[in-house]
Amino acid sequence: xxxxxxxxxxxxxxxxxxxxxxxxxxxxxxxxxxxxxxxxxxxxxxxxxxxxxxxxxxxxxxxxxxxxxxxxxxxxxxxxxxxxxxxxxxxxxxxxxxxxxxxxxxxxxxxxxxxxxxxxxxxxxxxxxxxxxxxxxxxxxxxxxxxxxxxxxxxxxxxxxxxxxxxxxxxxxxxxxxxxxxxxxxxxxxxxxxxxxxxxxxxxxxxxxxxxxxxxxxxxxxxxxxxxxxxxxxxxxxxxxxxxxxxxxxxxxxxxxxxxxxxxxxxxxxxxxxxxxxxxxxxxxxxxxxxxxxxxxxxxxxxxxxxxxxxxxxxxxxxxxxxxxxxxxxxxxxxxxxxxxxxxxxxxxxxxxxxxxxxxxxxxxxxxxxxxxx
Numbered sequence: 001x002x003x004x005x006x007x008x009x010x011x012x013x014x015x016x017x018x019x020x021x022x023x024x025x026x027x028x029x030x031x032x033x034x035x036x037x038x039x040x041x042x043x044x045x046x047x048x049x050x051x052x053x054x055x056x057x058x059x060x061x062x063x064x065x066x067x068x069x070x071x072x073x074x075x076x077x078x079x080x081x082x083x084x085x086x087x088x089x090x091x092x093x094x095x096x097x098x099x100x101x102x103x104x105x106x107x108x109x110x111x112x113x114x115x116x117x118x119x120x121x122x123x124x125x126x127x128x129x130x131x132x133x134x135x136x137x138x139x140x141x142x143x144x145x146x147x148x149x150x151x152x153x154x155x156x157x158x159x160x161x162x163x164x165x166x167x168x169x170x171x172x173x174x175x176x177x178x179x180x181x182x183x184x185x186x187x188x189x190x191x192x193x194x195x196x197x198x199x200x201x202x203x204x205x206x207x208x209x210x211x212x213x214x215x216x217x218x219x220x221x222x223x224x225x226x227x228x229x230x231x232x233x234x235x236x237x238x239x240x241x242x243x244x245x246x247x248x249x250x251x252x253x254x255x256x257x258x259x260x261x262x263x264x265x266x267x268x269x270x271x272x273x274x275x276x277x278x279x280x281x282x283x284x285x286x287x288x289x290x291x292x293x294x295x296x297x298x299x300x301x302x303x304x305x306x307x308x309x310x311x312x313x314x315x316x317x318x319x320x321x322x323x324x325x326x327x328x329x330x331x332x333x334x335x336x337x338x339x340x341x342x343x344x345x346x347x348x349x350x351x352x353x354x355x356x357x358x359x360x361x362x363x364x365x366x367x368x369x370x371x372x373x374x
Contacts, residue, residue, distance in 0.1 A: 001160030002063070002101055003128035005070065005153040006094060008136040011213045011230075013087075016146050018214075021080045025214075029334020031080070032210065034088030036327035039095030040320055044187055046096035047316025050103045051309060056169050059100035063164055065093035067157035073150040095323065099316045106303065106311060107169060115248040115300050122296040123241035130234030130288065134227035137213065141227075188317040190305045193359075193367045198298060198321035199328070200356025201261065204268050204349040205291070206329020215342045220277060229284045236288020244293045248300065254365055257297035261357050264290025268353045272346040304372045 013032060017023040023031070049058050069090040076083035102121065109117035136149050212229060216222035240263075244256050267286030270279050299318055306314035333345040 001128075001156045001163065002066070002097060003125045004132040004135075005067075005157035005160070006132075007129045007209075008132040008153050008156070009073075009149060010136075010209060011133045012136050012140055012146065012149060014210065014214055015140075017080070017083070020077055020146075021083075023080065024338065025334050026338040029210075029331050029338075031084045031087065033327050033331045034084060035091035035094070036323050036330065038088055038091030039098075040091075040323040040327060042092040042095035043099055043316045043320040043323060044313075046099040047313040049096070050100050050312030050316075055100060055104050055107065055312075056164075056167055059097070059104055059164055059167075060161070062093050062096035062100050063157075063161050066090070066097045067154065067161050069093060070150060070154035070157055073153075074147060077146075095319070098319055099312060101164070102299075102315045102319070103312045104164075104167065104169065106315070108167075113249070114303070115251065115253065116245050118299050118303070119241055119245040119248045119296040122299060123238065123245075123292070126237040126241065126292060126295065127234055130230050130237055133209070133230040134234075137227040137230075187320070188302060188306055188310065188314050190367075190371050191302050191314070191317055193363045194298060194301055194305075195317060195321040197261075197356050197360050197364045198318065199325040200352050200359065201264070201291075201294065202322040202325025203329040203332075204264075204325075204353040204356075205287075206326035207333035207345050207349040208268070208271065208287070208329075210330050211333055211337060211342060211345060215346070216280065219275060219342060220280060222277060222280065229281060232281055232284040233288040236285045236290075237292040240289045240292030241296070244296065248296060253297050253300045253304070254368065256293045257301065258360065258365070260290045260292065260294025260297060261353075261360055262290070264294060265350070265353045265357050266290075268346075268350040272343070272350040275343070301368050301372075305368065307373065 014028045017028050017031065046058070046062065069086065072086040072090070073083075076086055105121045106114065106118065136152075139149060139152070140146070216229070240260070244260075247256055264287050267283040267290060270286065271283035273279075299315075302314040302318045303311065329349065332348065336345040336348055
């Protein structure tokens with residue numbers, strides 16, 4: 001519900017800003033990046049809060065505020081400034097809720113099945129992330145009504161709050177006793193190499209997810225195909241997660257991460273280099289297969305680099321890295337498309353992803369194997 005409500009709007013917001021306010025590509029990129037900026041600012045703080053306060057309380061407050069902000073979208077049509085303000089503020093509870101939600105999910109997993117369980121938890125996020133744009137685009141094509149999409153997002157997020165209210169967590173000792181604040185309480189320093197790699201992968205996805213609908217419409221003449229793109233992407237994610245959980249259970253975390261990033265990079269190269277419908281849809285399957293292996297493996301890597309008392313910090317570091325990459329993808333992708341066209345934006349996504357793959361084998365793999373705690 002968390003990721004469904006967030007992603008059901010994502011591919012439509014560039015269209016909404018263009019249709020409602022006549023905003024240009026660069027303006028759209030700047031406005032939409034505000035959400036990512038506040039989510040990024042809140043990630044590290046929320047990781048500390050999740051580790052030092054009752055986790056269910058933090059989760060309910062943050063998730064409740066995340067749902068509440070969807071009501072503000074109904075009045076954003078009054079002015080572009082109002083939209084930018086509400087969208088930017090909305091990023092803060094989203095950033096905090098994702099950290100709290102994933103940390104609580106790890107808490108309820110048995111240690112012997114944690115790697116596998118993280119894979120299934122990530123699968124739920126990825127299914128929502130992949131299916132919700134299809135739902136949003138399909139409903140918009142039928143109705144042309146943005147307010148209906150805002151309502152669906154509001155109801156989905158409210159349902160998520162209700163579901164989390166039923167959680168029963170075992171009591172734990174809070175880490176609050178005169179601890180000296182340090183960088184490692186807000187950012188998992190041992191995982192900085194993993195963070196750089198994650199920024200690269202998120203940049204590529206940020207460019208793709210944000211500008212896919214407009215690119216398909218303007219360059220390929222695919223008006224209703226964006227929804228199908230995300231459906232195919234979700235099929236790849238589901239398939240790879242179901243296969244990948246077995247190898248995660250066997251402890252093959254580095255294997256899964258390496259396999260995932262090597263598959264994904266071919267998808268981004270195909271999307272950028274071949275402006276044909278078959279490449280448009282084929283890349284969706286390839287990227288889905290790759291990301292489905294990559295993301296849960298990286299989440300396990302971050303968790304295994306951190307002591308149990310810093311589980312929230314580990315999750316926030318992973319998600320902060322993803323936010324940084326997504327934000328850069330939105331801003332830089334918008335600037336490149338404005339200056340040189342969408343082809344340049346998608347080529348940048350492919351090249352940054354290639355660098356991320358090289359960097360993984362050069363720096364990340366060895367760092368993880370040397371520093372893992374479990």
